[in-house]
Amino acid sequence: MAAVIRRRLRLPASPIETSLEGRAFVFSGFAVATLAIVLYGQDYVVPVLGVVAAAIGHVVSYRERGQRRGFWRQVLLAALIFGALFYVIADSSLALFGGVLPQANFAILLVAITSFDLKTRRNCYSSLWISLAILYLAAVYAWDYAFVVLAALWVLCLAGFWLASHVRRLNPELRAPAKPISVMVVASLVAGVVLFVVVPQPSGVPISPLVVSLPNFTSFRGDMESAALPLVQVTGGSAGATSSIDLHFRGRLGDAPVMYVRTGAPAYWRGLVFDTYRNGAWTASNHSYRDLPPYVPPRLLAPAPPDNLGTFVQTFRVLRPLPGVINAAYPVQSLYAPVAGLREDAYGAFHTPDQLRPGQTYSVVSYLSNYTPEILRADANTDDVPSLDISYLDAAGLSQAARSLAAGLVRTNTFDTVMSVTTYLQHNYRYTLDLPPVPSGRDPVDWFLFDVKTGYCEQFATAETLMLRSLGIPARLATGYATGDYDPVLNQAVVRERDAHAWVEVWFPGHGWVAVDPTPGVSPLAATKFPSHWAAGGVARLLPHLTIGAPAAALGSLGAIAALPAAIAVAVVVALLYAWLRRRGWSRLPRKQPGESELLRLYERLQRRMTRRRAPPETPLEYQHAMESEVLVDVTRAVNEGVYAGRWPDPKRVRDLAERIS
Numbered sequence: 001m002a003a004v005i006r007r008r009l010r011l012p013a014s015p016i017e018t019s020l021e022g023r024a025f026v027f028s029g030f031a032v033a034t035l036a037i038v039l040y041g042q043d044y045v046v047p048v049l050g051v052v053a054a055a056i057g058h059v060v061s062y063r064e065r066g067q068r069r070g071f072w073r074q075v076l077l078a079a080l081i082f083g084a085l086f087y088v089i090a091d092s093s094l095a096l097f098g099g100v101l102p103q104a105n106f107a108i109l110l111v112a113i114t115s116f117d118l119k120t121r122r123n124c125y126s127s128l129w130i131s132l133a134i135l136y137l138a139a140v141y142a143w144d145y146a147f148v149v150l151a152a153l154w155v156l157c158l159a160g161f162w163l164a165s166h167v168r169r170l171n172p173e174l175r176a177p178a179k180p181i182s183v184m185v186v187a188s189l190v191a192g193v194v195l196f197v198v199v200p201q202p203s204g205v206p207i208s209p210l211v212v213s214l215p216n217f218t219s220f221r222g223d224m225e226s227a228a229l230p231l232v233q234v235t236g237g238s239a240g241a242t243s244s245i246d247l248h249f250r251g252r253l254g255d256a257p258v259m260y261v262r263t264g265a266p267a268y269w270r271g272l273v274f275d276t277y278r279n280g281a282w283t284a285s286n287h288s289y290r291d292l293p294p295y296v297p298p299r300l301l302a303p304a305p306p307d308n309l310g311t312f313v314q315t316f317r318v319l320r321p322l323p324g325v326i327n328a329a330y331p332v333q334s335l336y337a338p339v340a341g342l343r344e345d346a347y348g349a350f351h352t353p354d355q356l357r358p359g360q361t362y363s364v365v366s367y368l369s370n371y372t373p374e375i376l377r378a379d380a381n382t383d384d385v386p387s388l389d390i391s392y393l394d395a396a397g398l399s400q401a402a403r404s405l406a407a408g409l410v411r412t413n414t415f416d417t418v419m420s421v422t423t424y425l426q427h428n429y430r431y432t433l434d435l436p437p438v439p440s441g442r443d444p445v446d447w448f449l450f451d452v453k454t455g456y457c458e459q460f461a462t463a464e465t466l467m468l469r470s471l472g473i474p475a476r477l478a479t480g481y482a483t484g485d486y487d488p489v490l491n492q493a494v495v496r497e498r499d500a501h502a503w504v505e506v507w508f509p510g511h512g513w514v515a516v517d518p519t520p521g522v523s524p525l526a527a528t529k530f531p532s533h534w535a536a537g538g539v540a541r542l543l544p545h546l547t548i549g550a551p552a553a554a555l556g557s558l559g560a561i562a563a564l565p566a567a568i569a570v571a572v573v574v575a576l577l578y579a580w581l582r583r584r585g586w587s588r589l590p591r592k593q594p595g596e597s598e599l600l601r602l603y604e605r606l607q608r609r610m611t612r613r614r615a616p617p618e619t620p621l622e623y624q625h626a627m628e629s630e631v632l633v634d635v636t637r638a639v640n641e642g643v644y645a646g647r648w649p650d651p652k653r654v655r656d657l658a659e660r661i662s
Contacts, residue, residue: 014122022164026124029157030131036138050108057115084109104137245282247444253497261493263314267329271480273347277397280444286346295336307370318360324352328364337362376415379510395469406467425518430454460518461502474507598654
């Protein structure tokens, strides 16, 4: 019984892979996956070394494919694999080697090491599957449609290996017109370059050279100050530095990308919160904080909010120098940033020890809150303020005229009152950034409400925050970025300087702080929702959303409509190439006759039914005589007639033979 179990569990012997072409496809698949890591992950050292080592390993393993595996070589390779495992553990936890893509680099090293021992076909397939895992990790960094080309190339390598390894076993002579194939490859490359030039690309690039996302081990020094806020633009074009929001002026922000966000749900990327308004400026009054590790698990954060619809992942890649604030969708379930440590302030915002540099990435998992009018309207309308800071009801900066305006907007419950104030501001005031400075001696809120009736997001949010406070509703000012240019096909957002935004957070006792936006043209209830995807979006959602240490990279999205000209151009090029190849004689290549494929598949199936398969040096007639099967005699005769006389059976005869087998 034990022998039967061992025989059942034992894998069948895999043949030695003798196809040089097949091994070339295996190496090409690995090179394509590694190229994806280089292009999208911006990691260079390990991928280059891995490709060079794998090339040498393939040459060695092919030359020694017929030799037995040496004991000491196996020991050496095992030691190298354990060394690579130590690398990924040390780099993931301690960043001893820079912390750059440890998972992908481990897979690259694994392929490079095992390339010195690729003898059987099963070994080659294993190498291909590991390269697929590398491509999978690179998909985290793929922010444009060009990644589809790399994925298609890898699939071609897999198909090429399968074809080469199986065709090699039949030992035919493979020929193809070299000149047309060369022209087709060159034309494809030229077409790709032309399309890249003529198709609109994302405007704006990082203002400094691309930087690999290395962990930053700078520690906090002393107490945490109010972080910088990127709502104004200062000299040099970088996002501005101020520990407060002054409504007396606002600089003009440009269109340069600030960060890319891979997410399945567009949201407001919340950064800092302010609670004290004096003399036209907002500041944060509570400077307390708590220290947290770089990875903040759910157990260290607040419990899940009621009525939430689950969680979703965001991966951020910074493109311009930004203040040391983690912008993310709130409420947060968990997060990871490549820094020495994090600090959470009294308002739930997360801070890094130093500013965020171009190339840095971080990941956040957030709850998808189910904020609907019905749910919030049913929330308890109580004065649960003792648990909150009294500053959330401080409306000292609001004039009596503004208080009277707010009093006229009161409704029967908290939610309806909040929506009444919000919609009033949206419908009766105009949004613009073309405003002169606030006149000297004038309060910015009064000037906005009663004089110009035009303003930017900080003025709308400030007016609503103070008006709600005057009605006894706790509120505060939240800042960060609006969604940005969201692409529902690639599930990504391009966030630009002009997306810097401010909105209101209102306290609902049963749900906590709820985002409300009085800016015209947006939804008053700024709840995060999954967008409605069209069919192509399902392909992009197959790409991974991993919360690893360095996710995200890019060039941004061209949008679904922008892909149409490229698709049409490619179709035209393919049609012209096909017509040219037909004219050059490509169509005169031998074609399969009716019944040929069906008969060969039937012959393979019949061999599997026998006690053994036909050996490579054995002719079909020798195999037939050895097996002594009546149906095998008829199938072998049909195969020989087709191969040597060109008389392949019609599909009906093949079906008759198949019925005799079954």
